[in-house]
Amino acid sequence: MxxxxxxxxxxxxxxxxxxxADSGLLRPAEVDPASGYRYYTADQVSRATALRRLREIAMPLTAVEAVLGAGIEEAARLIDEHVARVLExxxxxxxxAVLLKSSLGDVPSLPVATLKGPVLADAVEQVLTATAREPDLPVLGGLRIEADQEAVTLTATxxxxxxxxxxxxxxPPTTTWAGTVSGDELRAAVAEVRRSALVRVEATAHGIWLRMADREDQYCRSLAxxxxxxxxxxxxxxxxTTRVTLSKELLLRALEEHCGERIALRMTDHGRDILVAGDERPEMRLPATVTGPELxxxxxxxxxxxxxxxxxxxxxxxxxxxxxxxVTIRSADRGDLTTVAMPVKPDASA
Known part of the structure; x- marks a missing residue:
């Protein structure tokens, strides 16, 4: 053609x-010696399409050549490595860019609070388990920080x-402040935060600084x-209506052993245990303290x-x-971490 x-x-x-053709990546099947017209075959369409797509993800020509000449597994590995570099x-x-924006106009940052580094790192990791990556709702990947004269509250959903x-x-904080910051950037900062005895949180127009005396300061952008x-x-x-207290370790073990996608918790009427079910395996009975009606x-x-x-x-x-x-899930003796979880409709096959 x-x-x-x-x-x-x-x-x-x-x-x-x-x-x-000149670079050797996709030579024509035939070149008319008189006119110089180039002709291709239908068999070359798949290679040309792959070449176009590789260039669309900004892959250099040398890497494109390596992918097109590699086997399936090697090509997949090379593509993954390239995408990882692009994302990094x-x-x-x-x-x-965030750092540049934070320095525009030389606006001073606002001191928010000083926290213990290991405590802050643990709290960030715990709360960020409730985030999600949704392009249409980027705020669901963020962490809400609220500070007043008594406490700093971290929230994610x-x-x-x-x-x-x-x-x-x-x-004690000297100001009241609230903002939502990037969860991904906070995750990246956790390693440095954990190794610092004290972390001073400062707010700017576009994010927060995590200031540390003995380590490099970290900056996390805010979400609009x-x-x-x-x-x-x-x-x-x-x-x-019903309250249950039980061993965290036993409950996690039961959830791990039930491999179904859905899990049922059944509270019995005698107040001494709960049943964990959800697939074809037998129910697991866990010792617990239950107050309130069956559920x-x-x-x-x-x-x-x-x-x-x-x-x-x-x-x-x-x-x-x-x-x-x-359902509200929290420590039986410490109330500083609380999770609210939504149930689902009962499994019709159970």
């Missing part, structure tokens, strides 16, 4: 095809879970989208497990309000 037809079939321009470069560029933890500052009104949701929760409630494993695993302390407390109402 002539070069114009092949260009339309492959999605490449005629000029691009001439360039790739993009993240670095984004961080640099993916719409199915809401986790919040309250920290007592090492020094409005954070969900979680306080309104919490205030609207019905009264607790069966279902969860997605991906919702319940992280809510339990991040709880502080050896025992967890579940505050239940009904089979279709959010």
């Amino acid at each position: 002539p070069i114009g037809v092949f260009a339309r079939r492959s999605g490449l321009t005629s000029s691009a095809l001439r360039f790739y 470069d993009a993240a670095a560029a984004q961080r640099t 993916d719409r199915y879970r809401l986790s919040t933890r309250t920290l007592v500052p090492s020094e 989208e409005e954070f969900p009104d979680f306080r309104l949701m919490l205030a609207a929760l019905p009264a607790v 069966e409630i279902w969860f997605e494993l991906t919702t319940l497990y992280p809510a339990v695993s991040t709880a502080v302390g050896p025992d967890v407390m579940l505050d239940l309000r009904g089979p279709d109402q959010p």
Whole structure:
């Protein structure tokens, strides 16, 4: 087929095809010696399409040549490595851009609070388990920070879970401040934060500084989208009807052994145990303290497990309000980390 037809079939321009022919990546099947017209075969369309797509992800010509000449597994590895480099470069560029914006106008940062580094790092990791990556709702990947004269509160939600933890500052905050910052950038900063005895949080117009005396300061950009009104949701929760206290370790083990996607918790009427079910395996009976009426409630494993695993302390407390109402999960003896998890409809096959 002539070069114009092949260009339309492959999605490449005629000029691009001439360039790739000269570079040796995609030579024409035949060149008319008299006219110089270039002709291609249908068998070359797949290679041309792959070449176009590799260039669309900004892969250099040398790497493109390596991918096109490699076997399936090697080609996949090379593509993955290239994409990882692109994402790393993009993240670095984004961080640099944020730093540049933070320095525009030389506006001083606002001191928010001083926190113990290891405590802050643990809290960030715990709360960020309730985030989600959704391009249409980037705020669900962020962490809400609220500071007043008494405490600093961290909150995150993916719409199915809401986790919040309250920290007592090492020094009383001198101001009230609230903002939502990038969860990914906070995750990246956690390693440095954990190794610092004290971290001073300072707010700017575009993010927060995490100032550390013995390590490099970290900067996390703010998110412009409005954070969900979680306080309104919490205030609207019905009264607790059934309360369960049990070993965090035993509950996690039961969830790990039940491999189904959905898990049922069944509270018995004698107040000494609960049943964990959800697939064809036998029910597991766990010792527990149960107050209130019998209740069966279902969860997605991906919702319940992280809510339990991040709880502080050896025992967890579940505050239940009904089979279709959010459940509050927290430590049985420490209330500074709380997770609200949404149940799902019962499994019809159970």
